[in-house]
Amino acid sequence: MAHTLDTVFQALADPTRRRILTLLLEDDMAVTDVAEPFEMSLAAISKHLGVLTRAGLIQQERHGRVVWCKLDPDALREASVWMQGFGQFEPVNLEAFELFLERELSGNTSTEDAKNT
Amino acid sequence: MAHTLDTVFQALADPTRRRILTLLLEDDMAVTDVAEPFEMSLAAISKHLGVLTRAGLIQQERHGRVVWCKLDPDALREASVWMQGFGQFEPVNLEAFELFLERELSGNTSTEDAKNT
DNA sequence: CCCAAATTCAACCGATTGGTTGACCATTCC
DNA sequence: GGAATGGTCAACCAATCGGTTGAATTTGGG
Numbered sequence: 088m089a090h091t092l093d094t095v096f097q098a099l100a101d102p103t104r105r106r107i108l109t110l111l112l113e114d115d116m117a118v119t120d121v122a123e124p125f126e127m128s129l130a131a132i133s134k135h136l137g138v139l140t141r142a143g144l145i146q147q148e149r150h151g152r153v154v155w156c157k158l159d160p161d162a163l164r165e166a167s168v169w170m171q172g173f174g175q176f177e178p179v180n181l182e183a184f185e186l187f188l189e190r191e192l193s194g195n196t197s198t199e200d201a202k203n204t
Numbered sequence: 205m206a207h208t209l210d211t212v213f214q215a216l217a218d219p220t221r222r223r224i225l226t227l228l229l230e231d232d233m234a235v236t237d238v239a240e241p242f243e244m245s246l247a248a249i250s251k252h253l254g255v256l257t258r259a260g261l262i263q264q265e266r267h268g269r270v271v272w273c274k275l276d277p278d279a280l281r282e283a284s285v286w287m288q289g290f291g292q293f294e295p296v297n298l299e300a301f302e303l304f305l306e307r308e309l310s311g312n313t314s315t316e317d318a319k320n321t
Numbered sequence: 322c323c324c325a326a327a328t329t330c331a332a333c334c335g336a337t338t339g340g341t342t343g344a345c346c347a348t349t350c351c
Numbered sequence: 352g353g354a355a356t357g358g359t360c361a362a363c364c365a366a367t368c369g370g371t372t373g374a375a376t377t378t379g380g381g
Contacts, residue, residue, distance in 0.1 A: 093217055100213035101339080105286075118358060131340055133359060138338095152348040152357045163287055170216075170284045218369080235328060248370055250329060255368095269327045269378040323381095330375070337368070345360070351353095 095166045098142035103127075104135050108158065111145060115157040212283045215259035220244070221252050225275065228262060232274040 098104055107121055122132035136156060139145045143162035148155045215221055224238055239249035253273060256262045260279030265272045 092222065093219055096213050096217035097338095099283075099287075100210055100217055102210060103339090105209065119356090127339090128341065129358070130342080130360085134339075137359090149358095154358065166216075167284060167287045169222075170280050170287070220369090236326090244369090245371065246328075247330085247372080251369075254329090266328095266377095271328065324379105325381105326377100326379080328376085328378100331373090332371100334371075335369095338366080339364100340366105341362100341364080343361090345358100347357080347359100349354105349356075351355100 092166060092169060094138075094142040095144065095162045098138050098144055099166070101135070101138075103132075104139055107132075107135060107139065108144065111156055111158045115155055117153045117155055121156060209283055209286055211255075211259040212261065212279045215255050215261055216283075218252070218255075220249075221256055224249075224252060224256065225261065228273055228275045232272055234270045234272055238273060 103125065106125075110116065110121060110124070118133060118136060119129065121136065122129045125132060136145065136147065140147050144159060145156050146159045148157070220242065223242075227233065227238060227241070235250060235253060236246065238253065239246045242249060253262065253264065257264050260282075261276060262273050263276045265274070
């Protein structure tokens with residue numbers, strides 16, 4: 088359970104898998120149809136789909152001998168929340184940078200004994 | 205752009221690196237200070253910082269013999285934009301993010317504890 | 322000048338990744 | 352029933368990953 092951020096980001100780190108996601112964005116598809124535009128084996132695509140499923144980014148559902156894949160943005164949303172937080176804190180970080188510069192200019196040895204000439 | 209989505213997501217896929225980012229969220233730090241809360245070698249942290257730098261998520265600046273690391277959310281924003289394409293998830297709320305941070309900082313990824321003797 | 326500190330480099334290790342191929346289940350259809 | 356279709360499994364491969372240790376490099380200080 089609980090697809091972690093590790094698995095989500097790991098899943099997103101591969102261009103093939105991201106392309107699969109964009110495919111599924113348009114429509115739900117069977118595994119063979121997902122594989123069609125790619126130049127690799129069906130087994131490889133099947134593996135990629137497994138990674139995406141385990142990451143919680145898609146859902147797979149067997150109907151007869153066809154396995155349907157559909158997007159499930161839950162995990163994506165989770166990761167998105169995590170990422171957006173860093174954008175929010177940007178001004179804070181900028182302040183910290185100024186602090187750092189000040190420290191450097193004054194030759195303070197608070198963190199290190201970094202004394203400039 | 206040097207940092208592709210591949211490298212950004214790959215960088216984010218490791219819990220140690222995400223924890224480093226949350227550290228740098230608070231303040232800019234020297235490499236040794238970044239490494240301090242972790243239970244792995246300095247060289248390992250140095251490698252992680254290299255990955256983050258190459259992904260464009262942080263910037264490193266040498267001052268004397270100290271290398272300062274500061275957050276650079278540009279690449280993060282880039283990836284975030286990509287994810288936004290996947291749907292109209294609910295607007296990101298900061299509360300959820302802070303909850304997430306809390307969970308990560310206190311609960312930790314269980315890869316390591318025993319920070320203090 | 323020499324030592325200590327800060328950081329990286331280099332070689333190495335086991336585990337994982339992304340891909341292949343061929344065999345193997347299921348299911349559908351004639 | 353038997354063959355074709357849809358998909359996964361298993362073994363294998365080279366490449367990368369995340370970590371280690373030890374040596375090297377650069378800088379600062381007495």
